[in-house]
Amino acid sequence: MSPKVSPSPTNNSLPMLVSKDRELSWQIASNLLISFKYAWAGIVYAFQTQRNFRIHVAVCALAIALSIFLRLETVEISIIAITSGLVLTLELVNTAIESIVDLTVKQSYHELAKIAKDCAAGAVMVSALVALLVAATLLLPPLAGLILSNL
Numbered sequence: 001m002s003p004k005v006s007p008s009p010t011n012n013s014l015p016m017l018v019s020k021d022r023e024l025s026w027q028i029a030s031n032l033l034i035s036f037k038y039a040w041a042g043i044v045y046a047f048q049t050q051r052n053f054r055i056h057v058a059v060c061a062l063a064i065a066l067s068i069f070l071r072l073e074t075v076e077i078s079i080i081a082i083t084s085g086l087v088l089t090l091e092l093v094n095t096a097i098e099s100i101v102d103l104t105v106k107q108s109y110h111e112l113a114k115i116a117k118d119c120a121a122g123a124v125m126v127s128a129l130v131a132l133l134v135a136a137t138l139l140l141p142p143l144a145g146l147i148l149s150n151l
């Protein structure tokens with residue numbers, strides 16, 4: 001018995017399939033540049049509205065600047081940059097989850113809304129603690145050496 005093969009989409013049916021997949025979307029970015037514009041708008045929104053995001057941006061920038069100033073190995077600077085990037089990424093995801101939850105339940109209390117928000121905030125906290133541990137492990141020894149050599 002020959003296997004059932006779905007007909008391959010023709011050039012005409014492809015746009016229909018794509019729009020069908022995103023039929024709930026109010027708008028779809030028409031090109032890569034517009035996608036970047038919306039992504040940047042999300043980062044700006046998080047920076048303007050989320051105090052924790054601003055704090056994390058400042059601390060991460062400081063950690064990366066310090067790692068360059070202290071002439072850490074390239075791999076060590078990369079590790080600090082990766083862990084910092086993870087914190088900022090999870091802050092953005094946390095902001096997105098908060099918005100979706102607020103959109104869904106509005107101003108009413110819901111136990112599942114609480115779980116979603118608490119878990120998203122927990123993810124940020126775990127990543128921030130790991131980033132802090134990594135930065136302290138890599139930055140404190142050369143920083144202490146620099147301070148002691150100048151005493």
Ligand SMILES: Nc1ncnc2c1ncn2[C@@H]1O[C@H](COP(=O)(O)OP(=O)(O)OP(=O)(O)O)[C@@H](O)[C@H]1O
Pocket residue numbers: 050052094098105106107108109110111113114117118120121
């Ligand atoms: N609709 C809701 N139903 C139940 N609990 C909620 C709801 N909205 C918020 N909470 C509780 O209040 C907490 C704070 O919610 P909020 O939306 O202010 O997040 P946030 O303080 O901005 O979080 P973060 O500091 O991570 O940005 C949540 O972690 C959750 O425990």
